[in-house]
Amino acid sequence: MLQIGMFLGDRYEILEKIGTGGMADVYKARCHKLNRLVAVKVLKPEYCRDKSFVSRFRVEAQAAAGLTHPNIVNVYDVGDEGDMHYIVMELVEGITLKEYIAKKGKLDIRESIGITIQVAQGMNAAHQQHIIHRDIKPQNIIISKDGKVKVTDFGIAHAASGDTINSSSGTMGSVHYTSPEQARGGYCDERSDIYSLGIALYEMLTGQVPFDGDNTVAVALAHIQNEMVPPRQLNPTIPVSLEKIILKCTQKKPERRYTTAVELIADLRKALMMPDQDFVKAAPKEDMSNTQMIGVGTLSAIREGEQEDADSSGQAFASEGGQQTGSAEGEVPDGYEDAEDYDDDQMEYDDEEEYDDGRYDEDFDDDEDLKDSRFDKVILGAGITVAVVIVVLALYVIARAFNIFPGGGGKETETSATESAIEGTTLASTQTRMPNLIGASVNDVDSIMASSFLKASYQYEYSDEYEKNYVCRQQYEEGEILDKQTTVTVWISKGKEESKMPDVVGKTEEQAMAELRSLNLNLNIKQETEYSADQEAGRVTRTNPSKDQDLKTGDTVTVYISLGEEAEEVEVPDLFKLTQAEAASRLAERKLSLGEVKEDYSPNVEAGHVISQDIVSGTKVEAGTRVGIVISKGKQTEMVRIPSVVNSTEAEAKKTLEDAKLKVNVTTEHNDSVDAGRVISQSPSADTEVEEGTVVTIVISLGKEVVYHEIPDMRTMVEGYIRGNMTALNLIPVFEYGTDSSVEEGQCYAQDVPPGTKLPEGSVVKFYINRPPSTNSGDNAG
Template structure:
């Protein structure tokens, strides 16, 4: 059922207003009367609540995020099944998404972008520490609160890092997916690093690095095309930040940061010294090796070798994954090649570079056989609509997916029979053979023509079905001679048709109709008198067009009868409704509605303030004025650099701003800024922000100190194996373990190496620990048997750096 303001869930949560809606769920602002706080409630839509599969997928988001507690992650408080209502209770964040913030500002300054990236990275690191990979990092899933805190949201396709992560089909929005996600390969923590790199790229340039007409072309760009350095689009991007972004977005995961903590370290360095070229890069492959000459015999062998074919890329409607359809026997090689980064091959004859476009000549035939059935996220991407709140991506639900596989290979060998013929039979008359050949060709042409007609007619039937797997050409735009894509059509003129005629016309145009009814003149009874989408408008095939059918009852159009049809809007209680419901009510009564926003200090956001006129006849236009909430006052941020924290607090208070929470106040060593003085700030000085916003900053700790601990010991491994230790071989490593901000941090002291069981291991180290952390452990680990052989407690002392 639909929730309305004033309703209670569990006698605890009072629904205040609806603040969002997606393909599978609706989000409400609510008040928890038990704890006296505002919350967000995500409710599974009624049409899905009876499906156990949908409910299970819906709960995946809560299960993925419920175990995470971090200032930069949206908290999940509760998940509830109340009869037929399934919902998640979450932290309510008052603010805007990073995507909206970028759109509003065009692009961000480098220091502001680094500050936001640091907060996001800290949230991602907390998830990775719990072995959770988000897999959908993008600006739409990052919320900036009014106090300046950035939180990562929507763990709808997150998954624990296990063997199940290999080959996982759920991927994030195509503009931000990693190459390994695009090819359906292994996703690990470096997948999130790639997506964060794309997000940083968009922050500093105002655009994503890869865009295109459809999701497949964008995914292929992630696989094959190099990223344009952000400084070419924005010369103000400093070298350190550009190096960080380029390292995050390497095609091969092993060339990116090993973990998010390395990225955080470099981001903090870039914040203090943006022009320092300190980012470590993996060495490139040496291209200076001599050219190899292929002999004629070798070239002949290459040309005669069997070729492997590649299949089309498939977009799954449920999980929005890109994967290879098995082709003619080359499945394993192609998957292995792509997962190891080999996406291009050389054609021996000409040396031309062949890119795996994913196009297959069998595409058109497969498409007509029913691989398509309705349009989901692909159409949204092609028409520029946001990919947020799509249940197919967020919850990965699979409803009877057709595999689309045709066995292990589509090519067949007929060499045996062909070779057995040996040549033309001497008993066959050449003239008869020529006649039979001609007749055979003619019959084949007729059969092909008949099949084309049959498939063309069946295409309309399959297009209106519920099949949810769509095979797409990877390189063709699919535009017809009329300028329309294969997925588009033009809306015809339905006015004046009967319902049956309109249905037939809609079927010809691959459209669906929905009906409403209104009073009309008797001669127009049963005819379409109005259509909500104008004739000639280009829409997606299978779109639903609203038409209005006359019911008669209007004998004449005299002024007296027109007055009798006037609708009194004051009797409808519009002020008690939100803009969307009020609009639906008025349109159901045959009225046209335009929505206009106004600020209001007394009417809650999205609620109707007033309307004009107060009465109208069917077909008239009504202007609904909807509240956009109180007006926001923007104030400039003062310059805090060089100030003490006390001075900064006074300046912010005078400007109507606040100091960010303690966890967002960073410290940094500096040779130039005195201890206790502010090095940098976010937002930057003179930047316009909403009044009451929080400002964070970085405080100098001077040249700084370091924390060291010393261990001197010799550890005999034979204590674990006895006299037979000489015949035993194990793999041993030494690590240092510390607890930092409630999270365990492990540092390798000695890399894993094989040793005999009778060796005495020297343990003599001067260790440097984390700043401000006074204790820890040094562990000798038996990697072979996954156990700790010896633990040394550590006590760190603060000394000058």
């Protein structure tokens, strides 16, 4: 017995029981590995001993686990512990569509279309994987708190294939929503789900199901034989196009319905945009019950009822044991519940409180027929008979194939030709056809290939669609003609490609999304936000699953994005007439920061002080909020145009500028072209418009710049040498002649300016040259 607080698989802690049904109980649990809440569906103990029920329970898990779609309740895990079998699935908080219809009476047009589109999208995802739900009804449709519509309960879903036929021993589905072909126990495909969705849409818009009766047989016969009341007769507000969509979905013959859910979705979207237009290519012209097993006797009664008057359907039916049982009018035969007595409200729902999780209640009936010994005997007998026939046929085919029967060599050719004629082409005795291996177990491939006289070679690859060790691809298409003993390459699935959850904590949202998508696992990435003291806003705080956890294709990953540290509310202070530094300090005291700083003139506030702030003082804001201020530039002055003072004397320039209410700054420099004492230039330049009191800088000329040279020592130098050096220094040499025995004749023995003295260019320097008296007469300085 499962108890609150127990663990399943050392991972799932049972928290509370949230639903129950005919076959299973549903519990709310916590997955401690991924730290999330889940729903755990546990098969009831009385059915764990029944291999057929356990098998059916596993089929539910296998069918649903392969589906990942926003409009389907996700299945996360499946397991068993001892004799206990369970499925772990997404925990959805919401209300069933059946309860929603009961609460509102009927839904409006746009709401009904929106719900139907979402259900059809979920169906389409299943149909693309060849899975038929076979029990689409409002009880199996959940509307979550955020408005998301999800299809649940794939307990009777069936993996469809080209030869999907309902078992003659029973047919599944809730009778008020079942398709005619399901009621007959005939071929069931995607169009059967479309029929059931059409009935659900009818109920959404009218508040009632189109067919009702005293018992399941009467309702099933009505689906097969009767025409429904057009929904517009019950609700005139239904647009013509939407009525035609319903009528097309619910055609008796599947080929007259929508072929795919995609086609249905397209017309529903048109109905939203063009409700009164005639675009539906349609053929002319509620149930509160749980999912039931329609037994052999009931199915026979339905089939017989198609040939009899529908009014007799409630009178007498063949019992499961083959005997006739009578009942008074309105009485339900053994093994069937009155439709009026079905109780879908196995969960409580209060408008003022949160939705109960009882939506996971199973819709399987507690039909006593399932446990009736007579029924078991009928099923057992039928099963044995079918098994014997299959074995005999198989032995016969094998015997013919290996030429066991007398008659020898011609038989194989004859058999091959006969079998090939069925395919439309006669094969030679050396030829065979490629069988379909897709979905087959690797353990069965060799025997299947051998029966077709072929051999297999194996390669392995990851597959999102097929489980590990099952065929996901084959070299040749089914039916292709090959030579016998040809070796065919077969690809075996390694299961979904797995990876490890990368560490994206601390990265930006964009970086985290890019890294997750780069894994190419087609992940269902969800984003949540939360406050964090460790990560700045916009960065990842944590993920679910956490880093290094296993990831498979299609897994759901939740990324939590930081909103920054959750801030307390503080009051904005008054910053009026404070300096900028004082304002910043005052804000910091309140855990606020200085925002944008602007400047403006103010006749009343001193320059450098706050005139105003962009958040009024006293306002409550989050800590860390930035508060902008405007700083005063003082009283605004008049603008003046700067006059030209170039070439004016310094005194003239000062007077002109001061008369214009400007201030003057004087600098000097040498200039070869402007006389000393006059203005060379001004800044700002003339005609510039500036405020009163602006400083204008004028440059006064010092005249041509004077260059000084140091006088070298020319003693003992001859006259020609001295003349060349002085000329190079822009100095003027003058020579006088005399006699001095200290130097040789023609050399300088003295100069009037001592060596090392600095003289301006153009200065005269006198040099004395030694010359004897006989040669001095008549000589001039020169």
